[in-house]
Amino acid sequence: MAVETGPSYTEDWDGRGKDSLDCYPDDMGDRPEGGWIHWVFSTKGQSTDALLILGGTGSGNYAKGEPLNAEVWHFYTPYFDLDGLTATIELYGGTPGPGGGLVISDYCPGFEELTVSKTVVTSFEREHFWDIEKKVETENGITEEIDEGEFPKIWLIGPGDEGDETATWMIDVTYEGYEDSGWNVSGTITIENTGTLPAVITGIEDVLAGSTIDVDCCVEFPYTLAVGATLICTYDEDGYFEGFNEVTVTTEREEYYASEPIVWGDPTTEINKTVNIKDISDLFGEVSLGSVTAPNNATFTYDKDFAWIDYDDQCGADLRFDNTASIVETGQEAKATLLVNIRCEELTVTKTAVTTFIREHFWDIDKKVETDNGYELDDIAKIWLFYDGSGDETATWTVDVTYEGYEDSGFNVSGDITVENTGTADAMITAIYDRLSGVLITDNVVWVDEYDDPVTFPYLLEVGKSIFGSYDEDVDCKVEGFNRVKVVTERADYCAKAAIVWGDPDEETNKTVTIKDISDLFGEVELGTVTAPNGGQFTYDKDFARADYDECGAFQYDNTASIVETEKYAEASLKVNVQCLPFYESAWAKGDPSVSFCSDFPNSSNWGWTNLIDEGEHTFDLWAAAAQCDTSKGTLVGLVRVTYEDGSVEVVFEMKPGYILEKTDVYIGYDKYPKLPNGRDTVAPGHYVRGSDPGPYEGPVYVIAHAVVGMPADMDWGPPMAE
Numbered sequence: 189m190a191v192e193t194g195p196s197y198t199e200d201w202d203g204r205g206k207d208s209l210d211c212y213p214d215d216m217g218d219r220p221e222g223g224w225i226h227w228v229f230s231t232k233g234q235s236t237d238a239l240l241i242l243g244g245t246g247s248g249n250y251a252k253g254e255p256l257n258a259e260v261w262h263f264y265t266p267y268f269d270l271d272g273l274t275a276t277i278e279l280y281g282g283t284p285g286p287g288g289g290l291v292i293s294d295y296c297p298g299f300e301e302l303t304v305s306k307t308v309v310t311s312f313e314r315e316h317f318w319d320i321e322k323k324v325e326t327e328n329g330i331t332e333e334i335d336e337g338e339f340p341k342i343w344l345i346g347p348g349d350e351g352d353e354t355a356t357w358m359i360d361v362t363y364e365g366y367e368d369s370g371w372n373v374s375g376t377i378t379i380e381n382t383g384t385l386p387a388v389i390t391g392i393e394d395v396l397a398g399s400t401i402d403v404d405c406c407v408e409f410p411y412t413l414a415v416g417a418t419l420i421c422t423y424d425e426d427g428y429f430e431g432f433n434e435v436t437v438t439t440e441r442e443e444y445y446a447s448e449p450i451v452w453g454d455p456t457t458e459i460n461k462t463v464n465i466k467d468i469s470d471l472f473g474e475v476s477l478g479s480v481t482a483p484n485n486a487t488f489t490y491d492k493d494f495a496w497i498d499y500d501d502q503c504g505a506d507l508r509f510d511n512t513a514s515i516v517e518t519g520q521e522a523k524a525t526l527l528v529n530i531r532c533e534e535l536t537v538t539k540t541a542v543t544t545f546i547r548e549h550f551w552d553i554d555k556k557v558e559t560d561n562g563y564e565l566d567d568i569a570k571i572w573l574f575y576d577g578s579g580d581e582t583a584t585w586t587v588d589v590t591y592e593g594y595e596d597s598g599f600n601v602s603g604d605i606t607v608e609n610t611g612t613a614d615a616m617i618t619a620i621y622d623r624l625s626g627v628l629i630t631d632n633v634v635w636v637d638e639y640d641d642p643v644t645f646p647y648l649l650e651v652g653k654s655i656f657g658s659y660d661e662d663v664d665c666k667v668e669g670f671n672r673v674k675v676v677t678e679r680a681d682y683c684a685k686a687a688i689v690w691g692d693p694d695e696e697t698n699k700t701v702t703i704k705d706i707s708d709l710f711g712e713v714e715l716g717t718v719t720a721p722n723g724g725q726f727t728y729d730k731d732f733a734r735a736d737y738d739e740c741g742a743f744q745y746d747n748t749a750s751i752v753e754t755e756k757y758a759e760a761s762l763k764v765n766v767q768c769l770p771f772y773e774s775a776w777a778k779g780d781p782s783v784s785f786c787s788d789f790p791n792s793s794n795w796g797w798t799n800l801i802d803e804g805e806h807t808f809d810l811w812a813a814a815a816q817c818d819t820s821k822g823t824l825v826g827l828v829r830v831t832y833e834d835g836s837v838e839v840v841f842e843m844k845p846g847y848i849l850e851k852t853d854v855y856i857g858y859d860k861y862p863k864l865p866n867g868r869d870t871v872a873p874g875h876y877v878r879g880s881d882p883g884p885y886e887g888p889v890y891v892i893a894h895a896v897v898g899m900p901a902d903m904d905w906g907p908p909m910a911e
Contacts (some may be wrong), residue, residue, distance in 0.1 A: 195278035198236065201227075205292025211216050211299055217283075218253040222297035222384045222415070222808035223267030227275065231259040231291045238266070244274040259285065267297045276663045279783040300439065301383030302413070306375060307432045309457035313370035316482045319362045320462055328354040339662025346496030347534075355526055356491040359513040361465060361480050370457075371449060376419040377403060377435050381413045388412050388440045395436075397429035397450060399778045410440075426429030427614040428452075433503040441482035455642045469511035470600040477513070488513075496532060503532040533679045534611030535649070541671040541686035547693035549720045550592040551701055555749045555758035563907050570763040572906045573734040574734075575770055576848050576898075579906070581781035583762050584729040588750040589703055589718045598695075599665060601688060605633065605657035605673050609649045616678045617647045622659060625667035625688060632729045633657045666690045688743055698753045707747035715749070732764055740768035751907035755767060767905055772850055778829035779894035783860065785871045794871050798860050799891045800832075806830040810841065812897050835884025839893055846906060848898030855892040857881040862892075 220228065226238060238261040240250045246268035253262045259276070270292075283905050324340055332341040342454045343351045368736040373396060381387050394403045405411075405421035413419055434447040465488060472492075480486040508530040514521045521865055558720070560581035562621040563570045572579045601624060622633050635643035635657045643655050657673075670685040703715040703726060710728075718724035726749075743764045750757035776785075776796030785796045799808060826843040839854045855862050855876035861869040862876055871892040881889075 193294070194293065194837045195239075195280055197279040197281075199229075199277050199290055201273075201275035201277075202667075204289070204557055205295075206884075208292050208294045209296070210294035218262075218264040218394070219296075220266045223296055224267060225265050225267055226293040227263040227265065228293045229261040229263075229277050229291065230288035231285035232261050232279065233259075233285030235279035236259075236281035238263075238280065239278045239521060241278065242268065242273065242275045242326045245272040246274070253555065255360040260288075263325065267295060270295075289613060298384035299332065300387050300441050301381070302378070302387055302437060302439065302442070302457075304435065304437050304444045306377045306433065306435050306446045306448050308373060308375045308448040308450055310450065310452050311370075311374070312368055312428075312452070312456035313374045313457045313459065314368050314461070315459040316366045316461050316463075317364040318515055318520065318532050319364055320465070320513060320517060320520050320522045321359065321360045321362075322511070322516055322524045324355055324357045324511065324524040324526050325528075326355050334527075336525075339525045339527050341496050341529065344494060344496040344499055344528065344530045344532070346500065346530075346532040349495065349497075350493045352493070353800055354491050354493050355487060356830075357467075357511060359465060359477065359488040359522065361463070361469070361486045361488070361515070362478070363483050364739075365788050366482065370426075372424070372426050373429055373433070374424040375422070375433065375448070377405075377423070377446070379413065379437055379438075379444075381415050381417050384415060386412050388416050389419070389437060390440060391438045393436045393438075394423055395422075395434045396425055397431040399435075401425050402775040403435075414735050415683045431751035441605070445798075448635065464512060464516040466516050467511065467513045468510045471511070472649070490551065494528060496530070498756065499528075499530045500532060500534055501738065502530050503534045503610070505530050512567065515898075518667065531617050532611055533613045533677065534609070535675055535677065535682040536608045536610045537606070537614055537675050537682045537684035538608075538675060539605045539671060539673050539684045539686045540691065541688050542602050542752045543688060544598070544664070545599045545690065545695040546598040546695045546697070547596050547699070548697040549594045549699050549701075550654050551718070551751055551754060551756065552590045552592050553703070553749060553751055553756050553758045554588045554590070555585065555733065555747070555760040557583055557760040557762045559583050561907075564758070565763055568734040568761050568763050570765065570907075571582055571732050573766045574846055575734055575740075575767045576846070576903040576907065577734050578845060579767075579887040580731070580733040580735075582729050584727060585705075585707075585747060585760060587703060587705065587715060587758070589701070589724045589726075591718070591721050593724045594720065596666070599663045599667075600661065600780060601663060601667070601669060601671065602656070603662040603686060605659075606654055606655075607649065607650050607682075608654040608673050614651055615649045617645055617655075617675060618678065619645055619676045620657070621674045621676070622657070622661075623672045624661055625669045625671070626661075629659060629661055632661065633659045687721050700728060702752040705747065705749045706750050708745040709747070737766045740766045742766075757813075765905075769844075770848060772896055772898050773812040773823075775810050775812035775825055775895045775897050777810050777891075779806060779830075779891075782808075788861070788869065788873055794873060797856075798871075798895075799831055799892065800860075800888050801830060801889055801891055803832045806832070808893065810843075810893070810897075811894065812874065812899060823899065825897050830891055830893075832889070833884070835886065835897045837883065837889065837891065840876070841895055843897065849895060850898055851896040853894040856883070856889055858885075858886070858887075858889055860890050 193684050238252050240263040248264050250263050251263045272480045326340045326342055330341050331338050336789055342353055345351045388410050392403055394401050403421045419711040429450050432447050432449050437444040460479040462478045462479050467475045467477050477488040509526045511524045512521055547728055558567050559571055564590045622630050631902050636664050637643050637655050653893050670687055672685040675682040700719040703713050705713045715726040745762045748757050777797035777798045782799045784795040785794045808828040809824055810828050811822040812820050812825045829840045831838045837856050841849055841852055843849050853873035864870050
């Protein structure tokens with residue numbers, strides 16, 4: 189390593205130690221694994237540090253190495269070609285001791301080492317062989333010979349259990365050994381360079397059970413395998429071999445070996461080791477019975493109970509049931525056949541149950557009339573039509589029809605019964621019983637034959653013939669359950685039933701009703717229909733206006749809505765008061781303070797007020813018909829709002845509801861009254877505008893406000909007014 193000051197001593201290598209060589213030390217120490225040179229310098233004397241510098245075929249600066257306690261400096265560098273290699277040692281701190289010098293202690297250019305391993309994989313195929321047999325046996329062991337041979341047979345006689353028995357099928361599957369083939373040996377050869385030098389492989393020989401075989405390495409030889417690299421080769425040979433597979437890998441320096449035994453284990457592929465047994469029959473269809481695995485045998489059995497009751501619809505039939513069992517994988521088959529003969533009495537009984545009933549629906553009806561303003565008198569909606577049209581409004585009539593359920597009645601169950609001999613023998617019918625929801629109604633059933641002749645019991649029903657019964661029963665309610673019939677013969681009982689199902693009613697009263705409306709205003713109108721179970725609402729309206737009435741006074745309009753089918757009805761009335769036309773009066777505004785015309789104009793016809801105001805907002809009462817200046821005999825018909833600001837005076841008339849503003853006159857001036865052309869004071873409205881000062885105004889001014897107003901004949905007419 190470098191130090192802060194320069195070396196105190198240097199020496200060049202003179203080539204000593206080139207004849208040293210040691211490639212397999214017990215302890216590598218600081219030696220590089222890929223090859224090394226171990227340098228020594230003795231003695232180091234008093235020097236405290238040293239540095240080795242290589243040149244020529246070498247390169248690099250190298251610090252001292254272990255051990256550090258001897259009088260020798262040690263250096264470990266990578267291996268370089270000694271021919272052309274130069275080296276210089278630099279010592280620091282002190283001077284070297286006497287004797288010694290720079291020399292190579294040992295060196296190693298590296299070593300070759302290959303690790304060879306291999307695998308041996310054996311494979312072969314094994315085919316297994318089987319046999320299959322099948323038979324069917326019956327409890328009674330009866331057989332019958334037909335054209336194809338002799339087969340087991342079952343005789344079923346009924347009604348009853350005569351001849352009922354069980355058949356058993358047996359399938360035997362036998363293992364018959366195996367045969368091996370398709371022998372093969374394959375594997376891999378793995379070559380890994382675990383040394384420190386590249387290895388030049390010149391060839392590979394692989395011997396399988398004493399015979400040399402081809403190896404595929406995907407490279408050409410000679411082939412250089414780099415340090416740490418791996419080469420994998422494969423082989424694949426058909427045939428049966430015993431012994432070992434041995435491989436030899438040859439390099440330019442050495443031979444390497446690997447060997448593995450040839451071991452034949454279980455077969456790689458087994459054909460039909462496990463087979464599945466399938467059974468196809470007329471009785472059971474296709475059934476998987478199970479499987480068998482070599483080297484075992486197996487027996488599969490199954491049975492079926494044959495009873496006459498199961499074949500009561502095949503009377504007189506001679507049945508044949510073929511059956512084939514097979515090994516699915518090999519296609520081998522074994523067959524068995526069973527014969528079954530059916531002889532029986534058979535009646536087919538059918539019946540119907542038809543329900544009927546009547547349903548009556550119930551309804552309610554309600555009616556009301558409402559107005560926009562909602563006024564009422566004696567709980568009757570009322571409209572006030574003012575002469576000025578301010579009371580015009582709309583009335584709306586609402587008819588609500590409500591469904592209130594239904595009631596059923598007239599319950600009845602009726603139907604037919606048919607008994608047909610569909611068997612192979614005549615049947616003696618001893619009795620027939622019919623029950624409706626558990627109640628015996630046999631005596632009410634009427635029986636006839638195919639020619640409509642009466643039938644009595646006992647009765648012999650021949651093969652292919654039928655008899656017919658009918659019933660018709662009124663019941664108190666919707667009975668539940670079934671209508672059941674039992675036909676009794678000398679051999680068996682035959683039954684049939686029909687469910688008692690109550691569906692929709694056959695007749696419905698008032699399911700859909702028609703709503704009719706009769707009124708003073710609209711006459712007779714059909715509003716529409718409503719169908720159960722839904723209710724309905726009908727609405728209609730009318731606009732009421734004062735302009736539509738030529739006469740004034742009180743009117744009442746009655747109205748009745750009804751359900752046509754049930755004659756239920758609901759009523760609603762509307763009252764309409766029509767105000768009579770007004771008469772017209774003069775009206776003057778009276779402020780506070782004000783000066784009455786009467787004080788300055790004693791004539792009784794000169795009533796009214798002049799009002800002195802300052803700037804600001806003022807409100808005057810507007811009085812009409814105040815004869816002789818007596819406001820207690822007048823009528824307050826509205827307000828006059830006066831705004832005085834910025835030299836301008838604005839006068840606005842506001843009428844109370846029911847009053848009409850026909851004409852207005854306003855005086856504004858500094859004089860108490862307007863002047864006539866001759867200079868005299870006047871209160872005549874026709875002189876107000878002409879006598880008014882147009883402004884702008886300053887200080888107090890007088891205001892006289894006059895109006896011609898329309899007034900109703902009845903001052904208290906109309907609904908109560910809001911304050």
